[in-house]
Amino acid sequence: YIGSGMIESKGAFLLNLLSVFLQTILVGDSGVGKTSLLVQFDQGKFIPGSFSATVGIGFTNKVVTVDDVKVKLQIWDTAGQERFRSVTHAYYRDAHALLLLYDITSRTSFDNIRAWLTEIHEYAQSDVVIMLLGNKADMSSDRAIRRDEGERLAKEHSVPFMETSAKTGVNVELAFTAVAKDLKHRAAQHPNEPKFQIHEYIESQKEKSGCCSYF
Numbered sequence: 776y777i778g779s780g781m782i783e784s785k786g787a788f789l790l791n792l793l794s795v796f797l798q799t800i801l802v803g804d805s806g807v808g809k810t811s812l813l814v815q816f817d818q819g820k821f822i823p824g825s826f827s828a829t830v831g832i833g834f835t836n837k838v839v840t841v842d843d844v845k846v847k848l849q850i851w852d853t854a855g856q857e858r859f860r861s862v863t864h865a866y867y868r869d870a871h872a873l874l875l876l877y878d879i880t881s882r883t884s885f886d887n888i889r890a891w892l893t894e895i896h897e898y899a900q901s902d903v904v905i906m907l908l909g910n911k912a913d914m915s916s917d918r919a920i921r922r923d924e925g926e927r928l929a930k931e932h933s934v935p936f937m938e939t940s941a942k943t944g945v946n947v948e949l950a951f952t953a954v955a956k957d958l959k960h961r962a963a964q965h966p967n968e969p970k971f972q973i974h975e976y977i978e979s980q981k982e983k984s985g986c987c988s989y990f
């Protein structure tokens with residue numbers, strides 16, 4: 776009886792998960808490519824041209840299928856500019872996942888990651904899924920941050936990491952599906968099942984673009 780009860784509650788849990796939108800937030804300095812990453816994931820395109828900074832905050836709903844289960848993500852695109860910071864803090868508390876971006880061509884955006892993590896730990900739930908993304912991986916000739924620097928920083932903070940390109944689409948889908956997979960596994964976790972290993976999943980799936988263009 777205990778066994779079947781556990782299965783029932785697991786099913787109910789999963790049902791509950793599927794009926795709600797899981798809140799995912801994109802954060803990082805202005806210009807790192809948060810809006811572009813979301814547009815690439817949502818519409819499969821990149822709109823080149825002049826940069827127009829996001830004002831305030833907006834969201835896009837996306838359904839991601841993981842292991843034959845539909846997971847609903849509500850992805851919030853925040854403004855990186857300092858003057859909007861207090862607006863975005865209010866959204867951290869309800870976030871299930873956070874994608875933290877820097878731009879591989881910008882040392883400043885990389886150095887600011889520590890400050891972003893401090894803010895995240897201050898305002899977000901302690902069990903929030905965090906993923907570090909080094910975006911603009913296509914711009915290899917302007918690279919300022921080596922991939923191993925990103926890997927090291929991520930390791931220091933025990934968060935998964937990958938390089939992405941909103942322009943070419945490299946690893947964009949993976950970033951969001953890895954988050955969806957992790958959230959789904961957490962919700963449907965049976966006590967005796969092994970935990971979903973997001974780090975290992977990403978390592979096995981990610982494309983290491985521009986592997987040989989370190990300066």
Ligand SMILES: Nc1nc2c(ncn2[C@@H]2O[C@H](COP(=O)(O)OP(=O)(O)OP(=O)(O)O)[C@@H](O)[C@H]2O)c(=O)[nH]1
Pocket residue numbers: 803804805806807808809810811812822823824825826827828829830853854855856910911912913914939940941942943
């Ligand atoms: N080459 C290249 N350019 C990119 C990439 N992602 C974004 N960009 C460009 O970088 C600029 C900034 O991109 P956005 O997506 O607007 O940046 P953001 O992080 O949303 O900025 P805020 O809204 O101010 O926080 C734009 O000109 C984009 O076209 C990428 O992966 N590769």
Ligand SMILES: [Mg+2]
Pocket residue numbers: 809810811827828829852853854855
């Ligand atoms: Mg933006």
